[in-house]
Amino acid sequence: MPDAIQVMDPHLAAKIAAGEVIERPASVVKELVENALDANARHIRVDIDGGGAERILVADDGHGIAAGEVELAFRRHATSKIRSEDDLNALHTLGFRGEALGSIAAVAEVTCTTRSVLDQVGTELRIEMGAFVESSVARQPGTTMVVEGLFARFPARRKFLRARSAEAAACLQVISPLALAYPEVQFSAFVEGREALLTPGDGNLRSALVAVLGADAADHLVDIPATALSGDHGEIVVSAGGVCADGSYSRMGRSGVTVLVNRRPVQNRTLSFAAVEAFGSLVPVGRQPVAVLDIRVPPDEVDFNVHPSKLEVKLLRERAVYAAIQRALRSALAVADWPVQPWSPDDDSSFDGAESLRELRVLGQAGKTYVIAEGEAGLYLVDQHAAHERVLLEDLRAALSGRCEQQLLLEPLVVDVPPAAVSLAEQAAGELAALGFAVEPFGPRSLMVRAVPGLLVDRQPQRILQETLVTLSTNTHGLVIEQHASWAERLATVVACKSAVRAGDVLAQPEMEALLRRLSEAALCRTCAHGRPTAILLSHAQLEKEFGRR
Ligand code: ADP
Ligand code: MG
8 A cells, every 4th residue: 555655754855865866878867776676566677768868767566656745856865664763773665765757857847647547547747847737647557757858958967968868778777676675576678679678476485587688697597595593682684585506507797696684785795706706716717606685684784875876875784794695605606516528518428416526436537637536427537636726716615714734944035026026925924924925025135934824835835835825926827817816815826736746747546545535525616716517427328329239
């Protein structure tokens, strides 16, 4: 049942004064779609023409606006959603400031056609140059807002709009997360008349995500298990019912991580970084993981009112949320991951990753590069460098989280490095120490090493340190490191790469066996730190096919 629209009392209005700012077509789309969702719409249609500057239409089948209230809805601080300060602390609507419609009508021509579920006839309200023209119309319950000529009277602001295609893309980028937040609502979006998004509205987050990403994502989605963390303040942060793609599906360019806090899409660098970090090297370098994080916190622990477009949030216990995200994703991914890739994409054998690498019988080494092993499912080819790198990375991560074994050197070593590497070692002294390296500058071109990680004692630690620092200080050695990974993670990635056995190293039988055993223990992962496959399975079925036995 829709509540009557009222103008907020000035005290309350002042309290939530982070006013809605209409900067570009996407801000209009966002506000109108939020209103449709707040009106309990089941179907929402969005049309974007001329990049949204020409015309934006948002039509919904929600509860509509009562005949006598349409004009009021366009006044500043007029809302049906907030009555008192208590409502602010228990927000269950996307809009709450009562400013959006007024702000939009101030910079564009708006036509609103609406019919409340309680009324027999609908109302059409046109706002042209600030003048209201109202008439009665016939229509189904629901609301259609048409916004035309955005900023037409504000050339200075219109100048800042980008190309049509870019503005339209930005509009879709605000619709998609809302479609993911409300999978029970069917969203359709048309850009210049062409369908750009259609979600089924069947209440299933997976199918909404497939609609947003494309059908090829379907086979790669895994559920994120509900993960509750209880803190000092009682039961809190839960990440329930989210979905992510395993590492074999990733995206170029901008982040594929959608963060929903109490069903509101938010932009929070810390929280999306928690996700990116949880994926770690599962996702190839330079690509982005995909996840929808559905985070619920007690309403009084989150403030959505810190940003004009309500995109940024302040969370009372951000660290706990961060930890919950990481835990939830790691357990989702641990189930999904397996370091083995089938030989051919059309290998139809019923490989389900059930076989443990530790059960494999090592047959030998090929080209001083691959370990060949046999198991129940077939023949395995394991990239020795990739596999060892994975194992070491896992060990180094463990070291970083406090389980580091340090080996003091009887005689400190002096390592020669370029000056840039000396200053890098100084800056990263803390992270190096966490890994087990005790390092201090020793003149402009050398470092004094007093201790090394126990883990690397037999692997020429001074060479590893030298190469790592040179790589990180120049980054021209063909090793691309995730730019936004934490320093410690970047350091661990490079150290693992520099420490791992290489292609061309001859491995003894026991070494190969130990490697496979360790690989099966390591938080299993399809790719090495560079995003290449770690192991390939040539299944019995595939072998038979190759030899024409089937
Ligand atoms: P807010 O969403 O913060 O309340 P808005 O300016 O976005 O403020 O909208 C003002 C009021 O107009 C809303 O509170 C709501 O009552 C009404 N309204 C706007 N759009 C719709 C819609 N699509 N369906 C039903 N009511 C709407
Ligand atoms: Mg609103």
